[in-house]
Amino acid sequence: MKNVLELTDSSGDELVKTLNEQNQFMPRWPWVAAGSIFLFIWGKSLTRNWYEIVHVLFFAALGGLIYWVYWRDQLRKLTVLFFELDQPNSDLFSRLASAILQVSTTHRLSGIAATSQYADKRYTAGATAGLQLKPASFSIGQVPGIVTNIEIPMLKGSKKTLAFFPDRILAFEGKQVGSISYKELDAQAQTTRFVEDGIVPSDATIIGHTWQYVRNDGGPDRRFANNRQLPLCSYHQLNLSSSRGLDLRLMASRTNAFDEMIRSLASLR
Numbered sequence: 011m012k013n014v015l016e017l018t019d020s021s022g023d024e025l026v027k028t029l030n031e032q033n034q035f036m037p038r039w040p041w042v043a044a045g046s047i048f049l050f051i052w053g054k055s056l057t058r059n060w061y062e063i064v065h066v067l068f069f070a071a072l073g074g075l076i077y078w079v080y081w082r083d084q085l086r087k088l089t090v091l092f093f094e095l096d097q098p099n100s101d102l103f104s105r106l107a108s109a110i111l112q113v114s115t116t117h118r119l120s121g122i123a124a125t126s127q128y129a130d131k132r133y134t135a136g137a138t139a140g141l142q143l144k145p146a147s148f149s150i151g152q153v154p155g156i157v158t159n160i161e162i163p164m165l166k167g168s169k170k171t172l173a174f175f176p177d178r179i180l181a182f183e184g185k186q187v188g189s190i191s192y193k194e195l196d197a198q199a200q201t202t203r204f205v206e207d208g209i210v211p212s213d214a215t216i217i218g219h220t221w222q223y224v225r226n227d228g229g230p231d232r233r234f235a236n237n238r239q240l241p242l243c244s245y246h247q248l249n250l251s252s253s254r255g256l257d258l259r260l261m262a263s264r265t266n267a268f269d270e271m272i273r274s275l276a277s278l279r
Contacts, residue, residue, distance in 0.1 A: 025089075026180075026189045032087045032155065033185040039080035046072040091158045093176050103160075103176045106274040107150055110163040110174070113271055114148040117211035118263035121146035121167040122247075132231065135205045135240050136224045144168035146260055153180070167258065172250075181256065192278040196251045199268040202261070204245045207238075211263035218242040248272075 050072055054065055095103060113119070120143040128134045145168065150161045153173045165172040171182040179195060181188040205220060222238045223231040230237050248268040250258040262268060 023189075026187050029089060029155070029180075029187040030185075032089065033187065035083075035086055037080075037083040039076060039083050042079045043076045046076055087155055089156045091156060091175070093158065093160055095176055099176060102274070102277050106174060106271070106278065107161065107163050109270040109274040110148045110165075111150060113262065113267055116262040116264045116267045117213045119146050119148070120144065120261050122259035122261060123168060132224055132226065135207070135222050136220045136228070137205050141204075141261075143261070153182075165258075165260075167260075170258065172258070190252050190254070190256060192275065194252045194254065195256070195275065195279075196249075197272050197275045198249045199266075199272050200247050200249070201265065202245050202247045204243050204261070206241050206243050210241050210243060213264040215244045215265050216241045217244045 050069055053068060057064065122141050123144045124142040126140045126142075128138055128140060131138050134140065147166050148164065149166065150163050152158065153162050153164065156162075156173075158175075160176075163174040165174075169183055173180045173182065179190040179192065181190060203217070206214070207222075210216065218241075219239050220228070220242050221230040222240060223234045225231050230239075243263070244265055246262045246265055246267045246269075248258075248260040248262070248271070250256060250260075260268075
């Protein structure tokens with residue numbers, strides 16, 4: 011998977027450049043705080059015979075200085091974006107936000123971090139591949155470091171965060187930011203069979219059962235005493251990719267959980 015910096019399209023160069031520069035900014039307030047503490051201790055030792063109110067005022071002045079520098083640091087790391095959408099585009103963006111809110115109600119949402127192939131499915135409940143799953147979530151709000159006049163739908167994975175703005179998608183990974191246009195985003199959804207070895211989410215659809223150790227004909231392998239029967243669920247998988255290297259896969263416990271989101275993304279292309 012590519013670094014998010016390699017995902018940027020030409021239309022987002024200036025914004026992405028600004029965001030990356032701001033993320034590399036080193037805050038000054040810790041240095042000011044350390045210097046102020048040293049200055050207060052040193053100054054108090056020289057004026058120990060002065061009235062205590064002088065020390066209090068001196069301390070308050072240094073505290074105000076620290077807060078002012080901290081406030082300036084926060085402003086330097088903020089980007090303000092203002093969107094004024096016409097009615098058709100406003101409706102399309104609202105549709106995407108509503109679709110993402112629907113996905114967020116799924117009882118279990120996971121990011122697929124990696125896959126592995128099994129050599130012998132008889133010992134893996136009949137599954138031919140294993141998935142390494144990480145927590146993921148959808149939400150709507152303000153993106154950290156960016157102030158907008160509208161609420162932004164976001165997808166938060168274990169490493170990457172995607173923020174769906176009206177004109178583009180911003181990808182965040184650590185302190186790095188990339189940009190993806192809706193035109194180059196490929197969003198596909200598919201139904202997948204998943205062997206659930208934990209608690210089955212209440213919105214999942216159970217389509218059958220298998221065994222932890224299974225024979226070639228699908229029956230239980232009697233050689234294993236503690237051979238559990240496991241539910242086979244119908245889950246929904248979302249694949250987000252682009253020609254520049256984006257590759258995100260998500261799995262939801264609710265059938266067809268991503269369908270409206272797919273249609274909303276397609277309407278923004």
